[in-house]
Amino acid sequence: MTRTFDELGFYLLAGAGIDGPAALLHEARRGEELGFGTAFISERWNTKEASSLTGAACAVTERMTIATAATNYNTRHPLITASWATTMHRLSGGRFTLGVGRGIAAIHAAYGIPAVTTAQLEDWAQVMRRLWRGEIIANHDGPIGRYPVLFLDPDFDEDIRLALVAFGPRSLALGGRVFDDVVLHTYFPPETLRRCVATVKKAAEQAGRDPDAVRVWSCLATVGDHLPEESRLRKTVGRLATYLQGYGDLMVATNDWDPAVLQRFRADPVVTSVPGAIDGKADTGQLEHIATLLPDEWLSAAATGSPARCAARVREEFGHGADRVILHGATPDELAPIVAEYARQA
Structure with a gap:
């Protein structure tokens, strides 16, 4: 019988999902075979549409939790989201977690989608739970909008976990007050992880929870040196650079990094020449150049080196306060040697 690690998670179609959505089927089966407790799905508006992928992942697994981390609350009507979550919950036998995040403000603005506020996320979570209890919500007038009637089924009594991908202190505190799981971002050094965990736990306690x-999840970039060098470069330098493209100011402020480094990164002609997300579009030469722009300190907030060293680094996250750890940025096949070492180190 395969040993299971409920404390470990991984992402399906990690990053840009360049192998296409069908790769999810093998990755989900393989992740369950290796013993992972949770498989996460992030949404990108290309071929990583969350509801389709979660249905596929639930259908080809039997034990593992399937979670979104994240989709956006404001890109679907509340009844659509609540119905989808209930469908996944029942399809999977209670193995689904609905995780949301604020999204990237610049992208939302470009597409004409209103920015998401903390009050909206809290209101939305409360509405979801009321719908899952079978309530009729009449004349709702709150931060998520006005709705004459919101209603699914009077026989519903669903216990569906809600997760929040959180960055700043207000989001972290909201996670502690209202949500069941809080998923942190990749490339958080230990001091940031400890501070985030403390914020979540304090807010939960103040709310009487x-x-x-x-559960606070550390999201730890895990890229062993058993992988080819080009792949490691894309999964470390490329991935961090993509985050800096999208929300670099927030990353730098959260980690107390030097903003001057970010400004040099943004102004670099190689960076500006990449037509899209760096982890998906940059070639090896471009990645090698971008690596010279990022301090070792920034890239060190990851599990790298031998599989044994990666496994030990994963275990360190628990010492910094994480309840669970996501081995981020690699496929289950790529993570297999690390999971084997993790089991041996127990």
């Missing part, structure tokens, strides 16, 4: 019942 059991802090231990709110």
Whole structure:
């Protein structure tokens, strides 16, 4: 019988998902075979549409939790989202977690989607839970908008976990007050992880909740040196650079990094020449150049080196306060040697 690690997660179609959505089927089966507790799905508006992928992942697995981390609350009507979550919950036998995030403000603005506020996320979470309890919500007038009637089924009594991908202190505190899981971002050094965990747990306690019942997930880039060098470059330098493209100011402020480094990165002609997300579009030469722009300190907030060293680094995250750890940025096949070492180190 395969040993299971409920404390470990991974992402399906990690990053840009360049192998296409069908790769999810093998990755989900393989992740369950290796013993992972949770498979996460992030949404990108290309071929990574969350509801389709979660249905596929639930259908080809039997034990593993399937979670979104994240989709956006404001790109679907509340009834659509609540119906989707209930469908996944029942399809999977209770193995689905609905995770949301604020999204990237610049992208939302470009597409004409209003920015997401903390009050909206809290209101939305409360509406979801009321719908899952079978309530009729009449004349709702709150941060998520006005709705004459919101209603699914009077026989519903669903216990569906809600997760929040959180960055700043307000989001972290909201996660502690209202959500069941809080998923942190990749490339958080230990001091950032400890601070984030403390913020979540304190908010839970102040809200009268059991802090231990709110699970905080570290999202740890895990890229062993058993992978080809080009792949490692894309999964480390390319991935961090893509985050800096999208929300670099937030990354730098959260980690107390030097903003001058970010400005030089943004102004670099190689960076500006990449037609899209760096982790998906940059070639090896471009990645090698971009690597010279990023301090070792920034890239060190990851599990790298031998599989044994990666496994030990994963275990360090628990010492910094994480309840669970996502081995981020690699496929289950790529993570297999690290999971084997993790099991041996137990």
